[in-house]
Amino acid sequence: MTQGQGQGHGEMRETYPSAGEVYRYRTAEGESGFTFSLDGAPLDGAPLESAAAGLESAITLDIESRETGEGLCRTASGRAYAFAWAWVGAELHLWLDGDLFVFQRAEGRRRGGAAGGESAAADVLAPMPGAVLEVLVAEGERVERNQTVVIMESMKMELVITAARGGIVRRVAVQPGQQVERGMRLLELAPENESGND
Amino acid sequence: MTQGQGQGHGEMRETYPSAGEVYRYRTAEGESGFTFSLDGAPLDGAPLESAAAGLESAITLDIESRETGEGLCRTASGRAYAFAWAWVGAELHLWLDGDLFVFQRAEGRRRGGAAGGESAAADVLAPMPGAVLEVLVAEGERVERNQTVVIMESMKMELVITAARGGIVRRVAVQPGQQVERGMRLLELAPENESGND
């Protein structure tokens, strides 16, 4: 585990990056910019892809931002990257050098696993308004990350809804034929280490 | 004077449009949009240009706005105009169909002339940082609207500073050679009907 170079107010954080992993990281603000160091292993035991390939190292960024939610950062090597961010509901969307990253707040996470089971991140939500065509899983069933769980129809197209992470289906909230609004919960998913708590 | 078509909460307002005139107008929100009626004569007795040419009539606008401070309005005849607005300090800048309009709040105006003499609108401010080259008026002197009162140098160019409205120079706040910041007061100007109050 590599320590960031900022002294003083390093803090422990948790987050859900887009691919569903949960990481710890430290941040600090130094004289010359913003320093970030990743705390190695992901929190929920999912495999950390390419952990050896630099994810554990600390990075220091010089950040210039505008009040429009856009900015520019430079790495220690002088490479310049534009970025922009916006909150979309509870998600922080980050545009960086042409790529989109989506982060979710880890509400309740620090309180420990069980009590935080109601967090939105564990649910499968309707990405847009439409009608439910099929529900492919049943309550109590175990699902893998990226497994197709529901098929919806919207804008005259079929939408394949997948689980953003693995877990146990705690509740199926909809049935075929039902009209749903955007953001409506389709399934409640309990993380595997919480299964049976409810 | 023509009455707007909105019922109910018509209100009396005052403002300083860009050219320096002060008008009364009424606004109301109706079923079909936003109604505005201009109250004829300007408040400070300056000549009302083209008063006969439609300035006195009421207009009704359908307004659609985005939270980005931009929008679109349609007149009763169906013509569509894009617009955008932003506060620049105490000024409301309005972009409408390719033209820029600058409005200042008429702070203190409603309390009657004399007491409101300290209002920012009566002062001549430095439009940008630079150095004062010449002050062309003296305290107690009467100036006309658009009269050149100060010459500054900024960005290697001479800036000609004019009075946005007529009045009496109450105080000269700078002297040649002096460095000034943007927005710094160069002259205090008393409206003519207030001269001698101070």
Add this chain to the structure above:
Amino acid sequence: MFAKVLVANRGEIAVRVSQTLRALGVAPVAVYSEADAGAPHVAAAVEAVLLPGRAAEETYLNIDRIVQVALDCGAEAVHPGYGFLSENPAFALACGAAGLSFIGPTAESMAALGDKVRAKDMARRAGIPVAPSSPVCRPGDAAVGEFVEQWGFPLLVKAAAGGGGRGMRLVNRRRDLDGAMELAGREALAAFGDGRVFLEHYIANPRHVEVQVLADGFGHTIHLGERECSIQRRHQKIIEETPSPALTPELRRQMGAAAIAVARAAGYVNAGTVEFLLDGQSGEFYFLEMNARLQVEHPITEAVLGLDLVEWQVRIASGESLTLVQDDILPRGHAIECRIYAEDPYRDFAPSTGRLLRWRPPSGPGLRLDSGVVQGQEVSIYYDPMLAKLIAWAPGRELSLRRMEVALAQFVALGVATNLPLLRAVVGHPQFQRGEYDTGFLEWNPAVTSPATSDELRTMARALAAWAAGQSAGAVSSSSSSLAAPGDGAAGRAAVNPWQSAGARRLP
């Protein structure tokens, strides 16, 4: 020339048509649904009229209402754009009956070309190769057996009234054929009100190459070269380029002549596009269909030819003759278009809705943006999820692809998911850059539909997210000051250097 024209569409194409109309001194009139009251296509027009409702059927597909609006506002002509009513013969007829010029082909041409079976017969009679196909048939018909005997499997079941991949089925085995024909027929009946189907020989992994045609009302027809449109997802083009990397000058000449022959056979007037399937290996091509309207991808043709196709559409519809001759058509350089959709390329292209919170399109040399959205706008479920089209032109293909790649990397869009990363992955793909691709490109290269971010960038993204989350509580809320609150315009500047506002930072 007309004085006033109603633009019966929305989004980027309504904006684009209005821009040319205004440049020609013609007043464009917009129509808009309740969901589009603040949309850019309204701002692009001189007048705007509400079509009550939100659903397309109530609004942009409402023939009676649109014709009435055109009459009420004193328009002399109607431009239908693409999609919606643009290929609906009933709309063209209704315009004509109301005394309005329809900026497009005649209703007769449109009807003839809208029927795939009639269109193919017409092309065959004109001596143009078509993909081998059966007449309209039902399961069990003798024609079915004859066709299968001659051409075998795989084959395609297609709807006579089809389009956009609907009512189409790929069949690999005899025992699936009857079911597929039933299914395709039901789908076509639901979608087009016409359940007729036919069988077509399946050409594996073809290239999709189309030829732009322009014809006036005096019998003068020319072609404007080709567009390569093989990069598709779900039978929907997403990237187009011209010239096609697959065409030789001789093939270009042949396809151009074929396109003109089809247009002449259809008595075609105005701008239209003849679509072909091309076997990249053998150089054989087959007539597919003719689109009786302006195409989404027309800007790449404009870019290499230095023409405004909408200008010519309007001139031809107003009775002018086409003063261009075939020898005037000299393409210069290379152009590529990317369609930017509100959809998630990593989740099976699921459409994405929401508010466009950041929208900073790139600009610069060789770039053109045709956009139907602005920052702050709501992207709704009601209409097509295409937000904008980015076009890059350069003196050569390599440079135009690189311009596009750089521009896509700089295109900021937040609030809804977009296909920008996918477009970038395709344009930067070695196979694409060598011009070696066909309509199966996305299937062969599943990697482009998965995120391909470097670990370094992911780490940086996490760091920036942590930083930005810290901004939300303190500095960024001051951004509202510049939007609205008078007198405190300077407050937001503290956010420029994050470490200047450290005292205020507090994370949840």
Add this chain to the structure above:
Amino acid sequence: MFAKVLVANRGEIAVRVSQTLRALGVAPVAVYSEADAGAPHVAAAVEAVLLPGRAAEETYLNIDRIVQVALDCGAEAVHPGYGFLSENPAFALACGAAGLSFIGPTAESMAALGDKVRAKDMARRAGIPVAPSSPVCRPGDAAVGEFVEQWGFPLLVKAAAGGGGRGMRLVNRRRDLDGAMELAGREALAAFGDGRVFLEHYIANPRHVEVQVLADGFGHTIHLGERECSIQRRHQKIIEETPSPALTPELRRQMGAAAIAVARAAGYVNAGTVEFLLDGQSGEFYFLEMNARLQVEHPITEAVLGLDLVEWQVRIASGESLTLVQDDILPRGHAIECRIYAEDPYRDFAPSTGRLLRWRPPSGPGLRLDSGVVQGQEVSIYYDPMLAKLIAWAPGRELSLRRMEVALAQFVALGVATNLPLLRAVVGHPQFQRGEYDTGFLEWNPAVTSPATSDELRTMARALAAWAAGQSAGAVSSSSSSLAAPGDGAAGRAAVNPWQSAGARRLP
């Protein structure tokens, strides 16, 4: 070709140069002052290096520092853009001494062309007409009397090292001459460190027409046609177009040949521009000077020729030969450029600073934007107030002017005053549209430098201001929610219809 190039500039030209470098596969390195840390030209590059300080002298004019940065980052070449160090022979020499390629002409050409008197002599010897002028002289010299005897008044006193109108005086009477020479000399000494002056015959109301030249290191020189740059304020071009409405094919041929002759006489390599004064009536033209760099207005030449001038600059500097021949240079259509300045056209063009709170450039067919700013950026006092350039191209002049006019009317900029309304008034002016204008256009048409808003629009503006002022207290403050605060993304929507939020509205 180079692998890495340092771009020694800022603003739109640094962005534009970086865009072409990236398209060529070359990594651009940006330098930036403390005032430009978040500027678009930094984002456009791959690497960026801070030049400590803010004033131009400390940063973008700091030869030693910039050369060191180029060496440190491993760049092989330097592109100077325009302005700053672009025509400074000492910089070109310093680059050469450090082993860096300078993307521009040789220091020798630059020095020769930078001296007006030497440049005119060179042109004269090459057989090119120049405005009649004296040798360098002082008050009382015999040369002064001789010149006045022959050419009379009015005449111009000009600095030998001059440029941009500095050290220049128009003299109408003999008794003002000595004083004017003294004054111009002092001004020139202060500005250029060189107080030499000369006299020049004054050509009243000329047109300013320039010819673009391209020359490689192997003796091959061509011209790329002309640009008409007569619309100026304070000797600063603000609108340019090509082709010039004043040129006949014969005149174009003559001026092109003259430009090539000047470039050859100066041993010129890379892209340069030969400026002429043209008497619109007689068709006589006079060599004025040669600009030894890329011009601000180069995009209109790119638009009609389908070329990338920066690409050729880089290729030539990297040792490639110019593969274009004169017969390849075939302009197509018409292009016009408007320079968008942060200045108030109604207050004597006073520069305007502040934060760009709204910035919504238009886009669409035929439009190109080269921009050095983004929304939210601070426009500072430190550098040139040009924000961006808008270029419109169309098949013909009328259409390109109308495209520009419509685009200017749709260009939203708030926070700093801009010259957008002036540009629009000029482009829409009947005289301009007829092509009947010269460098005195703004003086003759003072109306374009006064607001010309209809009463109807003013009334509407007042109504909207009243409405918007009401928004500030309530609805618009919710705009911050979409920027930062999590969880309440829908709150801003109440602002869409003002009468939905009536309860919250309260005016002071």
